[in-house]
Amino acid sequence: MGEKVLMKGTEAIGEAAIRANCQCFFGYPITPQTELAAYLAKQMPKLNRVFVQAESEVAAINMIYGAAGTGARVMTSSSSPGISLMSEGISYIAGAELPCLIINIVRGGPGLGSIQPAQSDYFQATKGGGHGDYNMPVYAPSSIQEMVDLIQDAFDVADLYRTPCMMMGDGMLGQMMEPVEFVLRTPRAVPEKDWAATGLHGRAKHNVINSLYLDPQDMENHNIHLQEKFRRIRENEARYELFECDRDNDLMIVAYGTTARICKNVIRDAERDGIRLGLVRPITLWPFPTEAFEQTIDRTHFGYLTVEMSAGQMVEDVRLAVNGRQPVAFYGRMGGMVPHPKDILERVKQMIYQGVK
Known part of the structure; x- marks a missing residue:
């Protein structure tokens, strides 16, 4: 080192x-x-x-x-x-x-x-x-x-x-x-x-x-x-990281950049509430790593939640990759606001407990 x-x-x-x-x-x-x-x-x-x-x-x-x-x-x-x-x-x-x-x-x-x-x-x-x-x-x-x-x-x-x-x-x-x-x-x-x-x-x-x-x-x-x-x-040249995806999860989060780091904390917080989450993190945004979704599509019960610091842009590529096989929901903040772990976790719980898409 x-x-x-x-x-x-x-x-x-x-x-x-x-x-x-x-x-x-x-x-x-x-x-x-x-x-x-x-x-x-x-x-x-x-x-x-x-x-x-x-x-x-x-x-x-x-x-x-x-x-x-x-x-x-x-x-x-x-x-x-x-x-x-x-x-x-x-x-x-x-x-x-x-x-x-x-x-x-x-x-x-x-x-x-x-x-x-x-x-x-x-x-x-x-x-x-x-x-x-x-x-x-x-x-x-x-x-x-x-x-x-x-x-x-x-x-x-x-x-x-x-x-x-x-x-x-x-x-x-x-x-x-x-x-x-x-x-x-x-x-x-x-x-x-x-x-x-x-x-x-x-x-x-x-x-x-x-x-x-x-x-x-x-x-x-x-x-x-x-x-x-x-x-x-x-x-x-497509590259990605799968975090806690080698198991069956309640939900898969999709995020990149700083937002993905925040989502890793959400995954740890969710464990305390008995919720199992995985993270699909694209490292290349183009080419978009569709293979990551082929590897996780059968390991999520409630689908995918895309988290972005935008009004929802990458979520369109996630939906194309999933191709209707699982629900794909979105949570985002805009204009320079950064998503907070507790707000992301609340959105996760909405999807799991209330069926909110």
Whole structure:
């Protein structure tokens, strides 16, 4: 075991990105992720790496496009309204098949909203966010240690599939402090970036980075290629945790991120009342881990309760995964309010004792 260091979530992301060989960061400050940019502003120049505070989120994501096109390992970060401004550029990056990592430390919305934690960017992250038919892997860690551990994986997946990846944590994960250990991780084997725009280097023609196809047949062929890539990602990269699911339970809770940590306390509290609960925790929000529901569908008597810091977004994917085989209910708080264990437990008891759906 290595030495643990007490770090704020946003700063731990920055250190993990440096250790994962991130070469360039372009971003713009917005609460609650500004400390990530501030940390990298100090550290990247010491390592002869690139840090640029762009004039806007629109500029930052287009800088990511340009630097990723050279084959550099690149990252940006923002919070909810800033990710909205980046959405056109993210679509361009997906269309041009450029690897990068995008950090979203989610705050309450819609609009300028609040600076408090939320999970209301789920639709934006998993259902595209920008225009066109595309997806990107979305990671949802539930602790600062898991954020650190997933950074290397996210960069590797981006390089392996030539795709943007997003790590989505709520504002609480970004601002809290926890002990973290930076474990030397073995990178995944990724192909050489022989597609990058770095000059001829013995090639007959220059590589061109592009997402524009004026001929409709060419555009469809490119989309078919992209969809095949997304199919491979769905098959190979879905991740989840099952907590107390190796038994028959009264109810299964579904939650991710900080909310999942709260729900683990609910499970312990429920035991004292003679109620048996399990937790399905998606670690990737896209691809959504439908296999987790195949493993638990016959181990819950009253179905599933999805708990989110939103009006109910992931619950739609839970219902699709369950496909009518069990009831699926929802409990959520919005606008920066965090669910309390006693309120979640009360909702659980409603479902079990009163048949409330």
